[in-house]
Amino acid sequence: MSDLIVDATLDKAYPGCVVLTAATLAVRRGTVHALCGENGAGKSTMVKILAGVTSADAGTLSLDDKVIALPSWDRIAARAAAVGIVMQHGSSAETLSVVENAVLGTEGGEILALDAPAAALKKLGEKIGLPVDPHAIAGELTLGAAQRAEILAAIHHGATLLILDEPTAVLTPIEVDGLLATLRSLAAEGTTIIIVTHKLDEVRTVADDVTVLRAGKTVATFSTRDAPLDTKAIARAMVGADLPEPSTVPPPAADAPAMLTVATMHMKGLVKVNFSVRAGEIAGIAGVDGNGQSELARIISGLDRTDAVVTMGDTNASLLSPARRLRVGLAHIHEDRHHGGLLLDSSIADNLVLGRPDITGRFRIDRTRVAAFAKEQVDKLDIRPRDPSVIAATLSGGNQQKIVVARELSRPRIKVVLAVQPSRGVDLGAVAKIHERLRDAARAGAAVLVISADLDELFALCHTIHVMLRGAIVGTRSGGELRAPDAREGLGALMTGASTRASAAKLDPSSGEAIA
């Protein structure tokens, strides 16, 4: 018997996008194994394959020294092989009680007998330090308690390998401490745990071994067997060692006016976010997904009505509707091109002129003008296919995104560009085109704000990068700081919360800054 419980080499691609290429994972029995990487590195896909939730395209997997036939490996087989998974957003039915969720599929008779499993869950929970009321409704529990219930149910069903996909993303700091302590004690009792995370302080606390994925490949492994974990080295492996390429857009003049200012109070998961972007400046918001970036974008675009103060140029846009903000001079690349950027069932041309009365005319659509405009934009961004009458749904992600970028950045008199995850799920060629258009907008004097989880993208574009963590800006780097050799590592540390609280405060020039 080898000491490995998991030994995997996996390939997985989705149409137009490779997620895993011969990514390896070796997990020792009875350890806590952290799987780290940036957004989109392939961590979630890898653990979903292990748990039988997603299928692999190719590769090998052995579990507990047994070779698994990947084509027939599904969730039911994985359950039978004692693999438990707690998904990022949970998988409990919210109107069911904890014990009802736990017995689903193995009810053992027409009439439910819940007393015995409820008592067993309660007892097990007390034993391993995950106290949960088995009769509580899952949807009424706090996120932490709901997660404890799922872990408990997995162990109740005999899981010896327990996978947790970003378990701490939804937890309060105290809950995080409790969870990590529980994971350690579970491992001590012999359960093997794989935890997916970007947060390196947690890795340091809990992990025996670490595997780092980057762009679908395993780039590094670390083990406490060899040496204490070096979180800086892990961060470096996560974000890559390439030197940052600085922005090619000249920095804004010192007296350039602020074109976009944002000041929020405590609201919608945000903690006093204050910043401004000057004319000709490209500013970035870095951060792992779910740290308040989407909320910030919705506040700036006006999709959410809030008390936040937003000014664009000389206009106080705080109370304006999304439509009025666009008229003031906002260009908004929505983070979700399928539900927010495009009408998938309409043609390329129709999408290019959506909400663009300056091209279509106020009432009757000016066909000639639309055709000329569509041709111009298709050429400019190299949208393929080149026929503007093709339906958007049939295009690749990159070409779909080019449509959104083309429409928004060709607006007249742009003052502010809000680009949210502008190159997510987009091929490299398209990324270059999209970045060039964003740089053009800055050169033309607009304030450009790029919200992205991809540090490479931000380095390639930005004069200033703010880092968001748990709804607050925890650090800002700009100008020469971004060209320092350790700039990327420092930002990675801020994003993952690896830097200490004291240093984060020191690095945060914007925290006290009030913009009225």
Added chain:
Amino acid sequence: MISAILSLAFFAQVLRIAVPYALAAMGGSITERSGVIDLAIESKLLFGAFFAAAVAHATGSAYAGIGGGMLAGAVVAAIQIWCCLRLGANQVLVGVALNLVALGGTRFLLQLIYHEGANSPPVAGFGNAVGTNPLVWLAIACAIALPVAIKRTRWGLRLRAAGDRPDALVSVGVSPTRARLAAALVGGAIAGAGGAQLSLSVGGFVADMSGGRGYIALAMVILSGWRPLYAALACAGIAVADAINIQLQVASIGIPHELAQLVAPALTLLVLIIGGGAHGRSPSALGKQ
């Protein structure tokens, strides 16, 4: 007048009126709890009413008629599930289409079987009696038993999971479509029983006799937060209003009869205006495939 309202006869009348509404609403709440939009309640009522009368006519037994009505409701539900979940058609559209099919189909069957335009031949029914009408007892039994069955049986657990988080069922190897079919068949049979009350209480089928009760029942399902007992009670409220209205007609004071018939839809609309959408949590997976 007041004494008429407080009399036992009035109470019996309310029960009689309430039974089709309540059975339809309870059937609908089960189907919807499993995640399927049930706009086909009207169809189940109408086919249920027709086949209850047809079977009662053929066999001479009103009890067999109930069976016919329930079976008809379940068959409509099976077609609905097949179109929506197997073939992936839009649930709202399928419901409305099935209602149209029922409207024309029951008339066609009337012609085909009885060569009649609007009425079936008289059949053995339950008349105005309440205590001896098994459908009244069925409705009461459903109101008591369904909440328990939803809470305490495997069938109920799986239908709740199917309506709330179908992938939770998939991940433990249970097909949500099967769970929904199991729910919809029971829901369809119960709604079909409601149809049986329509025809068997008046001793025969009349074209279009459901008269929009299915839509009113669905509104009550939503307002009661998809809880069968509360839906039945909301329907009883509609029935009380209807019955008071009939008493007023008998006493021939006040409202013209054309407007009096509008009490149920007007009350429903009023409740929708005041109450807006749902009270309680809607099944998260409702309407999704």
Added chain:
Amino acid sequence: MIVTFVRARAVESRRTAALAVVVSLLISIAIGSVLMLAAGKSPAYVWSEMALRTFGDPYLLGQMLYKTTGLIFTGLAVSLALDAGLFNIGVEGQVTAGVVGASLVGAALPPSTPPIVAVPLCLLAAAAFAGCVGYATGVLRVYRGAHEVITGFMLNAIIAGVALWLGNEFLFQNGSTRGPAIVPGARLPQLGFGGSAVNASLFLAILVAVAMWWIRSQTTWGRTWRAIGSEPTTARTVGIDVQHTQILAMVGSAALAGLSASNFVLGHKHAFEEGLGRGVGFLGIAAALLGRLNPLAIIAGALLFGFLSSGGLAVADIVPKELTEMLQGVVVLVVAVIMVWLPTRGVRVPTKGAP
């Protein structure tokens, strides 16, 4: 509706749409044939008689066109709402509201009112009466979250009852179910066809359909209402006021339904009658779906259902006319199933905020 996209391939969508319509019709004809067999008649005989009699007799042909005219209006009404992501099942009641409006105003005008004044006034009244109903439905949907299918059905019942009450109490004359006649100036000319009911409203219907086609495909209005039906989040992001547009679309849809009063009141009955225009609302759903929301194709869809309605009557001595009534429901069901298999530009029926 994401299923639609998963199955999407880069195919020429118009051809697929035509194919889907043909397949739907073939399936519907097959089901209709089974019903005919159930009635003990040869399907080939019934179908051919239906066609021969309808197209061989000017009166029956005229009756078919009369039915078609009403269906064009209601089909357009249903499709405008569906385009905007709303399911207007209240068309039935909106038609009645339009009929009441047109006949009240038409009867109240001075007897010598010239057509140039009387006809537009009656049409305006029809559209306005119906539009108010649509406004109520739209507001309830947008601001109260009440699903338009349920409120629509309740309003149908209420309008039918109120119209009957109005008739009995105020309008119906000496025991009949017919209200006072509209002034001669408000009447649209008959088109002959053996004295059948078809009238100049047919041209109005075609005109409206062409106008709707133009607005839908050639103007920013059309883009706007289709955008909110296609993807409301995108519509909002690009600056469209989704709630406002939804209410407007519902009002427009209802007004179109109300205009069908031109066929029933101005063109044929010349007065309010109990039950006038009944059933044309629900069949409008069928015409709209079969026309795949394209206003010009809806004319064809309306022709088909006009044929089924009047053809059913034409062969009533062979098979019960209820057969075609049932068949109309079957066609809606078949089209609802078949259109899922289309790649793009599929008809979207809202299920969000669903009952």
